[in-house]
Amino acid sequence: MIANQFREPTGYLDFARFGPPSNAVLAERSRLTEYSAVAGPTTVDDLMRQDLRARAAVARLCRTDTDHVVLLPNTSTGLFQAAFGVRGEVVVSAAEFPSNTYPWARAAGARPRWVSHVTEIPEAVTGDTAAISLSAVDFRTGYRADLAAMREVAGDRVLIVDGIQGFGVVDEPWEVADVLVVGGQKWLRAGWSTGFMVLSDRALDRLDPVLSGWTGAEDPGLFDDSVHQPAPLAAAWSLTNLSPIAAGALNVALELVEQAGITAVEAGISAKVDELGEVVQRAGGQIVSSVEPRRRAGILAFTIPGHPAETVGAALNAEGISATIRPEHVRLSPHVSTTADTIDQLAIALKRVTPPGRPATAHQRSVAGVLETLIPTINGLGTALGPGTEVVLHDLGRLPNSIVAIAGNLTGRTVGGPMTDLLLGLVRRGTTQDLTDYGTHAPDGRPITSSTVFIRDPDGVAVGCLCVNSESTSATPPARDVETFPGDVDTLQRHLVERAVADVGVPVPLMKKAHKSQVVKVLDEAGFFLIRDAVDYLAAELGVTRYTIYNYLNEVRARIDAPVRDSRAGCGP
Incomplete structure (x- = not known):
């Protein structure tokens, strides 16, 4: 790897948001700015040649030529240009970063067909579909789309790819995209106002360069008081001159990627992600981003069960860790320059967050002490109540x-x-009220009567519960069990999923999106997602990806405060 090029501070793990520029980029910006300050007869023309240098570097990395490349100041500009050029139906995920949703909502000629996740695109493509738009790497979870497979899905349709979270991170067949748009301020570390768009012959033939400025016209230097026709090839998509200083910075950044080799860069970033994952898991965290190397890039997203993301984020910030904190998880994104000191600093920061079951504060230790004090009394209480009874102590932590x-x-x-x-459902809903003398059945079918009394801390928060089960003498057992007694977590998961599917009333093979979303809603209310690896388990049962489950879960929770509606409305036949 290229030594002495990077100097981000220890603790910086936010390259998916912004990549601090390399020393070479800073030097090139300074050189070109200084050159512009002593302008002479040829200065402007000399500076404008930076455009060709940058386009040549893009062409080499994308396996194309400069006639198919145009420089842009950011990703959003390129995606808006692509959207305004499309006529017809476009399949796009509503979970994309807004720069890839707003253009389709705004473009008059495009008819967006929204899906919940990029993995649902293949099923959504119809005979009317003119284009597919997706991110190479998901900004939330780092899910890496299979671009080659998506090219097969697209067929002769236009495939539009937002590559900002993947270009310079992973080695992808970028040439399969008809439109590739990349901003240089993140992983390329070129600074703001840098970027490019690559257009295939198919895109140049199918898309209209609606947002074509004077630099995108034939003979742009001929000022004859007339509006000229768009220039041939990708040049038609130019709005105006990009800053030559930005173009020079982008060129140097791309040359650094070339010198290092994208294969080496990908391997280096992947190794850093693995190291971060080990630190997170040792701290009791749960990785919610892809762990399969082929389906991940440089993003690692995680949660620590029982601790809101903002709490985890505050602990990281206090220790000098730069990360992106979202409502649903914490996102880390290292680069090849991420040091061992940064990874050690993350480990220290996560120790400030108390994993479930590991009390850290004096208050928590006192709560644990109360529960530990009760443990020896359980056998005595069971003996006192006599045969046919069972006494159970639960620690809700x-x-x-x-x-x-x-x-x-x-x-x-x-x-x-x-x-x-x-x-589990009571804990999830926060309705921890004592329950007494309710009827259910033991696993062997015997009717039993149960009571559950919650143990609370000084603030009134339930931290444990004492349950007493007794053989029932009632002649009328309950029509439906209100409680079951699984012997292990797998049995608990299986029971909850089977019950949720039964409640929805549609077999899994026949379920549509609305049915599966309803299953997620039922399970969320039941506390299913408090169980470790519950998302993976449910994804396998419903035949979808874990990211689809997360999207359903986000949608369900976003509707909590919405007016109550028929939960099965819109499910279709």
């Missing part, structure tokens, strides 16, 4: 394997087993 003590074998469970479906 150890979800879902919350059983810390149990006396009796009425339900066949042991210490370390999970809480019941009823208790």
